[in-house]
Amino acid sequence: METIYDILSQEHKLVLGMFEAAMASGSKEALFKIKVEIDPHMAGEEKLYYPLLEEKEESRDIARKAYMEHNEAKALMYELEGMGESSENWTARLNELKEVIIHHVQDEESKVFEKSRNILSQRQAEELAQKYLEFKKSYTGKIEAGESLA
Numbered sequence: 001m002e003t004i005y006d007i008l009s010q011e012h013k014l015v016l017g018m019f020e021a022a023m024a025s026g027s028k029e030a031l032f033k034i035k036v037e038i039d040p041h042m043a044g045e046e047k048l049y050y051p052l053l054e055e056k057e058e059s060r061d062i063a064r065k066a067y068m069e070h071n072e073a074k075a076l077m078y079e080l081e082g083m084g085e086s087s088e089n090w091t092a093r094l095n096e097l098k099e100v101i102i103h104h105v106q107d108e109e110s111k112v113f114e115k116s117r118n119i120l121s122q123r124q125a126e127e128l129a130q131k132y133l134e135f136k137k138s139y140t141g142k143i144e145a146g147e148s149l150a
């Protein structure tokens with residue numbers, strides 16, 4: 001059965017590919033496609049995954065760093081959303097967001113996953129994958145219905 005690491009890694013790969021497309025086209029539409037992928041991904045990690053790492057002393061620091069990297073990405077995304085694709089800072093900001101995401105993905109797939117493999121059993125990692133997928137489905141459903149995410 002798939003673990004949380006399998007699912008998150010697949011999504012990371014997808015998003016990194018989307019950044020290549022967004023850099024090539026420079027379009028706002030390409031940015032929104034990225035947003036649709038990364039918003040539920042980050043929300044799912046923050047709601048279901050990072051809290052498990054925060055509970056344990058040995059992984060608390062890397063979990064906190066991961067939240068901070070998410071916040072950095074969210075701030076850049078927010079800034080880009082308020083910009084036109086022809087704005088002179090567009091490419092620079094988009095590139096910054098891409099770099100933040102690449103760095104975060106690297107941290108996650110090395111340090112975060114490594115620590116978490118000590119903390120979660122194989123079975124817990126599989127159960128977490130199911131919970132995460134359910135969370136994402138309901139998150140996306142709420143967005144489509146225009147409901148509040150609170």
Ligand SMILES: [Fe+2]
Nearest residue numbers: 008041045108
């Ligand atoms: Fe991730």
Ligand SMILES: [Fe+2]
Nearest residue numbers: 042045066108
């Ligand atoms: Fe993350």
